[in-house]
Amino acid sequence: MATAPQCREAILAIKPYVPGKPIEEVQRELGVKDVIKLASNENPLGPSPDAVQALREASERVYLYPDGNCYYLKNALAEKLGVSPENIIVGNGTDEILKMLAEAYVNPGDEIVVADPTFSEYEFAAQVMAGRAIKVPCRSFRHDLKAMAASLTPRTRLVFVCNPNNPTGTIVGQVTLDSFLKEVPPSVLVVLDEAYADYVTAEHYPDSLAYIRRGRANVIVLRTFSKIYGLAGLRVGYGVAVPEIIRNLNRVREPFNVNLLAQAAAIAALKDEAHLKKSREVNTEGKQYLYEQFTALGLQYVPTEANFIFVDIQRDSRAVFQELLKRGVIVRTGDIFGYDTYLRVTIGTRRQNERFIQDLREVLGQA
Secondary structure, three states, X not given: OXXXXXXXXXXXXXXXXXXXXXXXXXXXXXXXXXXEEOOOOOOOOOOOHHHHHHHHHHHHHOOOOOOOOOHHHHHHHHHHHOOOHHHEEEEOHHHHHHHHHHHHHOOOOOEEEEEEOOOOHHHHHHHHOOOEEEEEEOEOOEOOHHHHHHOOOOOEEEEEEEOOOOOOOOOOOHHHHHHHHHHOOOOOEEEEEOOOHXXXXXXXXXXXXXXXXXXXXXXXEEEEOOOOOOOHHHOOEEEEOOHHHHHHHHHHOOOOOOOHHHHHHHHHHXXXXXXXXXXXXXXXXXXXXXXXXXXXXXXXXXXXXXXXXXXXXXXXXXXXXXXXXXXXXXXXXXXXXXXXXEEEEEOOOHHHHHHHHHHHHHHOOOO
């Protein structure tokens, strides 16, 4: 038997990302027709109708390459955010920008600092470049920024602050973040991942873009169109930083990385404030309903500023996950984050939330 070419040793330590189960897979494997997905923190209302219309119109131009510079999308973002287009990079989802950051800033043996638990793709990006993730345990499900600052070494290149944090839904406030940034040396780039920022209602949530407007050179803010904008299937994310950081990321960015349809839909979605308002209202109402139901079931949960809730179901999450799956309800198990008795549940529509609670009661034997 022929021997296959040897891969880079560094990638052997990487555990491939396991996404939430698609609806079609559950329908195919279990024969369940009515399936709801509360696993991947998508907007249950879907995208803005304006974005859908923009998709239809743009579809006639798919024989053309997209604008590799995302000129119109960058300008639309710059106007909305109060920054310059030179402060913005657009990616094939923020996942691509995470990989760009590692490619641009992490050498073999370098370190990144992350909370534990948090979004797994930070560690993945470092491992691709033969870097090492230093994991700092959360305190009461929140980033322990003092401990993270104490973990910085001369080998540290990137620090990731997921705000709100995935999977806990907790946030770092303005005062805490300001204090942390005073402890971070200029040689370390702080990545503020704000994928769920549009759902936050807390008044002490940081104005992170103010750091960029003031010219702070070691901060980048990441946001996405995959969550509240409902465009997860098109993969559009963006980063905001000083021009030097953006130029470095563009050096490792693939040409035409954001497709034509995605750019058109994102521009239209940005303009539809009514859809964003409705999405926030549905999330706030659903959050309160699920809080009340979890309390009635005697289940502890982590108060959230995102569109998901981390809840302790007090038994093996994988077993409960499988039973819910049989009933056509897809959620996320907590064991992948190191919490074997927790589920991460996306806040859905009223109908979806009620169905989830009904099925959860039955599975937990409390119908």
